[in-house]
Amino acid sequence: xxxxxxxxxxxxxxxxxxxxxxxxxxxxxxxxxxxxxxxxxxxxxxxxxxxxxxxxxxxxxxxxxxxxxxxxxxxxxxxxxxxxxxxxxxxxxxxxxxxxxxxxxxxxxxxxxxxxxxxxxxxxxxxxxxxxxxxxxxxxxxxxxxxxxxxxxxxxxxxxxxxxxxxxxxxxxxxxxxxxxxxxxxxxxxxxxxxxxxxxxxxxxxxxxxxxxxxxxxxxxxxxxxxxxxxxxxxxxxxxxxxxxxxxxxxxxxxxxxxxxxxxxxxxxxxxxxxxxxxxxxxxxxxxxxxxxxxxxxxxxxxxxxxxxxxxxxxxxxxxxxxxxxxxxxxxxxxxxxxxxxxxxxxxxxxxxxxxxxxxxxxxxxxxxxxxxxxxxxxxxxxxxxxxxxxxxxxxxxxxxxxxxxxxxxxxxxxxxxxxxxxxxxxxxxxxxxxxxxxxxxxxxxxxxxxxxxxxxxxxxxxxxxxxxxxxxxxxxxxxxxxxxxxxxxxxxxxxxxxxxxxxxxxxxxxxxxxxxxxxxxxxxxxxxxxxxxxxxxxxxxxxxxxxxxxxxxxxxxxxxxxxxxxxxxxxxxxxxxxxxxxxxxxxxxxxxxxxxxxxxxxxxxxxxxxxxxxxxxxxxxxxxxxxxxxxxxxxxxxxxxxxxxxxxxxxxxxxxxxxxxxxxxxxxxxxxxxxxxxxxxxxxxxxxxxxxxxxxxxxxxxxxxxxxxxxxxxxxxxxxxxxxxxxxxxxxxxxxxxxxxxxxxxxxxxxxxxxxxxxxxxxxxxxxxxxxxxxxxxxxxxxxxxxxxxxxxxxxxxxxxxxxxxxxxxxxxxxxxxxxxxxxxxxxxxxxxxxxxxxxxxxxxxxxxxxxxxxxxxxxxxxxxxxxxxxxxxxxxxxxxxxx
Amino acid sequence: xxxxxxxxxxxxxxxxxxxxxxxxxxxxxxxxxxxxxxxxxxxxxxxxxxxxxxxxxxxxxxxxxxxxxxxxxxxxxxxxxxx
Numbered sequence: 001x002x003x004x005x006x007x008x009x010x011x012x013x014x015x016x017x018x019x020x021x022x023x024x025x026x027x028x029x030x031x032x033x034x035x036x037x038x039x040x041x042x043x044x045x046x047x048x049x050x051x052x053x054x055x056x057x058x059x060x061x062x063x064x065x066x067x068x069x070x071x072x073x074x075x076x077x078x079x080x081x082x083x084x085x086x087x088x089x090x091x092x093x094x095x096x097x098x099x100x101x102x103x104x105x106x107x108x109x110x111x112x113x114x115x116x117x118x119x120x121x122x123x124x125x126x127x128x129x130x131x132x133x134x135x136x137x138x139x140x141x142x143x144x145x146x147x148x149x150x151x152x153x154x155x156x157x158x159x160x161x162x163x164x165x166x167x168x169x170x171x172x173x174x175x176x177x178x179x180x181x182x183x184x185x186x187x188x189x190x191x192x193x194x195x196x197x198x199x200x201x202x203x204x205x206x207x208x209x210x211x212x213x214x215x216x217x218x219x220x221x222x223x224x225x226x227x228x229x230x231x232x233x234x235x236x237x238x239x240x241x242x243x244x245x246x247x248x249x250x251x252x253x254x255x256x257x258x259x260x261x262x263x264x265x266x267x268x269x270x271x272x273x274x275x276x277x278x279x280x281x282x283x284x285x286x287x288x289x290x291x292x293x294x295x296x297x298x299x300x301x302x303x304x305x306x307x308x309x310x311x312x313x314x315x316x317x318x319x320x321x322x323x324x325x326x327x328x329x330x331x332x333x334x335x336x337x338x339x340x341x342x343x344x345x346x347x348x349x350x351x352x353x354x355x356x357x358x359x360x361x362x363x364x365x366x367x368x369x370x371x372x373x374x375x376x377x378x379x380x381x382x383x384x385x386x387x388x389x390x391x392x393x394x395x396x397x398x399x400x401x402x403x404x405x406x407x408x409x410x411x412x413x414x415x416x417x418x419x420x421x422x423x424x425x426x427x428x429x430x431x432x433x434x435x436x437x438x439x440x441x442x443x444x445x446x447x448x449x450x451x452x453x454x455x456x457x458x459x460x461x462x463x464x465x466x467x468x469x470x471x472x473x474x475x476x477x478x479x480x481x482x483x484x485x486x487x488x489x490x491x492x493x494x495x496x497x498x499x500x501x502x503x504x505x506x507x508x509x510x511x512x513x514x515x516x517x518x519x520x521x522x523x524x525x526x527x528x529x530x531x532x533x534x535x536x537x538x539x540x541x542x543x544x545x546x547x548x549x550x551x552x553x554x555x556x557x558x559x560x561x562x563x564x565x566x567x568x569x570x571x572x573x574x575x576x577x578x579x580x581x582x583x584x585x586x587x588x589x590x591x592x593x594x595x596x597x598x599x600x601x602x603x604x605x606x607x608x609x610x611x612x613x614x615x616x617x618x619x620x621x622x623x624x625x626x627x628x629x630x631x632x633x634x635x636x637x638x639x640x641x642x643x644x645x646x647x648x649x650x651x652x653x654x655x656x657x658x659x660x661x662x663x664x665x666x667x668x669x670x671x672x673x674x675x676x677x678x679x680x681x682x683x684x685x686x687x688x689x690x691x692x693x694x695x696x697x698x699x700x701x702x703x704x705x706x707x708x709x710x711x712x713x714x715x716x717x718x719x720x721x722x723x724x725x726x727x728x729x730x731x732x733x734x735x736x737x738x739x740x741x742x743x744x745x746x747x748x749x750x751x752x753x754x755x756x757x758x759x760x761x762x763x764x765x766x767x768x769x770x771x772x773x774x775x776x777x778x779x780x781x782x783x784x785x786x787x788x789x790x791x792x793x794x795x796x797x798x799x800x801x802x803x804x805x806x807x808x809x810x811x812x813x814x815x816x817x818x819x820x821x822x823x824x825x826x827x828x829x830x831x832x833x834x835x836x837x838x839x840x841x842x843x844x845x846x847x848x849x850x851x852x853x854x855x856x857x858x859x860x861x862x863x864x865x866x867x868x869x870x871x872x873x874x875x876x877x878x879x880x881x882x883x884x885x
Numbered sequence: 886x887x888x889x890x891x892x893x894x895x896x897x898x899x900x901x902x903x904x905x906x907x908x909x910x911x912x913x914x915x916x917x918x919x920x921x922x923x924x925x926x927x928x929x930x931x932x933x934x935x936x937x938x939x940x941x942x943x944x945x946x947x948x949x950x951x952x953x954x955x956x957x958x959x960x961x962x963x964x965x966x967x968x
Contacts, residue, residue, distance in 0.1 A: 840917075
């Protein structure tokens, strides 16, 4: 290996005309590529000395084959100098700070002295800027009267002088500008921040244009045999064509007007060749009307050279497919289709200890017939790095037996994946570290990756067609790192808020709620069914024996998956925060008391087991460690799925039905509300409405109407909620926190309510009204987007229209938010990506500069903290006292 | 002309103290850094002007912290470079 070298310094400079000619191997003068026979024109843009792109040919300059030859630059001698668009701002600055006659900096000698002195100071990066030049009218060195220099995008410079009291603009040609820049002494450039030994300012005006090698702009041959040239080649053709015409006209002594026109045309072509998106310059287009992709466009943006080609990484040993749920897997497992497992491999070194096992793997070959068969191998690698592909079947290619006999210690085989291998699993966008976690694989049939729904929250995955990626670590170190740092159990706690991010979702919460809500009794058969897939070793003593039949309580069943020694007292999601808590006697069973791993009272719901909450899990992690927590998740999800299956859970359209009395109540209530709205409107039109402080009468009216209608909607929800008890599945989901809210239920059964745009009633549409169905200037509820129907009862056409308006706003908001937060995230990551916490607790950059003297000012790792606090004092007291604190 | 705003009196401005040379060298050796690796503050920052610190001095900033109650930080005063 070559020894590492340290870079001493880097100079950034300009390519001088001399340098350009020095690297050039060919002066290009022919504005065409290939002749009719398909041979490149000599001195044309595809001159063979510029490099080779056709396979088999050798480069005329370096003699290497296509692929080895890097290509060689040529050059074009421009008839007249042109400005390089990339430097217009520098040129403008230099023209404004230097004398138009002698080229000296427009500063008094002592001022120059001052700036030169500052330059010696290593702490200061000060250079002379345009602002430092006082609007002096004459040069302190040669007393020349200075003129104002105007700049017009993209490349025009003009001097302004006063003639007979009128301002006259005089255009500077690139040649004039170049002459002025040439006059600036190198010493004066130093305090402008320019090192003249590598970047003379006149080099920003091109007199000779480098022609990039053909390897940089290869032509492609279309299916019909036609050649299609690269955009850069097209642009260069334009430049040469104009340049040649310019030269001819010049030699023929054409009138000044024609010369100027050609000069401007040449400037345009060179400008768009550099950058085809300059402001104030129409982009050069392809024949088809598509703007050309020139040099600047190749580098810029997401798919440009930097972000797209250089920072972008591609990998081997990766797989991608659709994901689907499998609640029978552990959260730390991932189901991998056999087809993928057969294709991907792990290298295994042959040693004297495993040679027999390796032989048997090789004997299986590349085709593993069924899921249960032992894994095979795809390649055998000899010590000289030669690969032998294994072939199976019974054809003539079958080499399994011969290769198995050849194998010796020191060889390597590419073994196929098998159950228990560690892989990294990822879902984009990878916004936090839990987006890539390591799982152990389980080979399965069919074509999708399978994962436990409980790991969906960290990946933010669902199963509506999401795809995920899998990567197979290839070395022992990589596997160890993946397991120890990135495994699912290591990532149960989120560094975002110091609580568990993995936990029950949807049916897990509904299921565990149905199981544990209110005391219930289960027979042995039921208990065993519920706990079928959990890791329990024995059943506790039955809670009661009636008529010789043993019964266990539902709380006992849940307690079986809790570790011993767990003490917790808290309130569930279903707690209504009553003014006076009845504690254990709560009629909603929302007061949870766990003593020594035994659920005494309370209903387990989102607060206890849900992802992002998971109070029980949090405590288990602190007391019993991550491995026990992982087991608890597996047991909990299994138990909850079994209980929801035992009890049964479904929801249909008739679950939203109310009885006739409720419908009458809702109707009366909404009528009342609309009458109330009309009353307020009439108070307003009579001018008797007292405006609220800081608001106009109209605003006050609007607020009152919104308030009245909002309250009415909520009250229909109360009426519906009173009728639909916990026997209703939607209520169960809303109360337990599994999915949906009472508002959703209100809208389904009671009243959809006010639709809004930007938080206000809908006012857009025709003059004085939203739709032609209403009277002009009708302020009423229905005319401005109040929907009094429910989703069940169905909505009428005007209501439907308002609903679509409100819905559209929601969609637009989401679309805007995602793009904005994505960019915000990108900027944050770019700013923070190389920071690390050093061993002394300081946060440092790669250069060792300190950003924080103690990480987070308290040196606490959020994943090891209790929701942000370094020590979970409350939790410790609670678990000792077994009482709420 | 109203009374000039004194940033030192403002509730949101944390305490800034100029550190002695010995303190600075102890700080640098404690963290094993050169003075350039400290966070910076510009010489024309209102608080720097108020405590009359010159470029090259180090300020000790004691501020209230959400996480630690009170946290200390240090900043090197540097001249603001022109645009």
